[in-house]
């Protein structure tokens with residue numbers, strides 16, 4: 001299936017979402033051009049081209065198994081596109097953080113040790129022990145878990161564990177945060193709370209975070225959080241459509257009442273039906 005990219009924003013006069021001042025002066029953070037990828041005989045991605053901007057919150061929606069996680073792994077350079085495909089980054093190559101659906105914490109390490117762990121890894125250690133501790137403490141504070149720093153994962157709720165995973169990613173000061181269904185395993189109440197917490201962190205001047213790319217299965221979550229939503233087609237996946245979310249920021253509880261929310265959800269539902 002050849003996917004046709006529909007940038008609804010172009011020519012519609014719709015208000016551009018959230019953090020951008022105007023579409024014309026957006027700076028690219030990550031750019032994928034003609035990226036295809038196969039695992040053996042199975043083609044997963046088909047000619048994906050996508051520009052992701054600085055100061056943007058972008059969500060990726062698509063059918064199960066279409067290749068959304070694979071797309072994130074390409075951006076993280078864990079995978080390479082097949083010949084002809086290209087991934088480029090802003091000139092000041094952004095540091096990229098990653099949060100997975102499951103928090104993947106080391107059970108024998110405390111909350112703060114889990115956050116410090118990746119900061120001390122790698123051949124070129126970026127941080128001294130003291131710096132790593134300071135960074136980890138700062139990140140714990142950002143997610144409001146400073147009082148739980150010596151707790152072990154089994155002593156924390158699912159939502160708290162995921163906040164530790166987010167703190168772990170933020171501790172390395174990423175400019176771009178890739179999130180693979182980060183709230184998918186949480187109950188509705190915790191999920192909504194963490195949605196708004198993440199938006200607060202993204203908007204906060206206390207983090208270096210500029211761009212968030214979030215894979216989600218929830219249409220509602222994608223609309224309440226994003227500036228744009230990328231709808232992927234079934235495998236081999238291409239970009240089916242890019243839908244802007246003309247909701248004002250800051251996003252708040254109760255914005256589901258906004259006509260733009262309702263319209264965008266309706267548009268996405270219609271598109272999902274036709275995939």
Ligand SMILES: Nc1ncnc2c1ncn2[C@@H]1O[C@H](COP(=O)(O)OP(=O)(O)OP(=O)(O)O)[C@@H](O)[C@H]1O
Pocket residue numbers: 039044062063064065066067068069070071
């Ligand atoms: N390392 C791998 N080796 C072989 N096949 C793989 C590998 N990783 C992913 N796949 C296959 O690629 C396809 C896309 O997987 P991917 O996890 O990217 O999809 P997804 O859209 O994120 O799925 P879901 O929404 O269910 O999480 C699937 O058919 C999967 O089986």
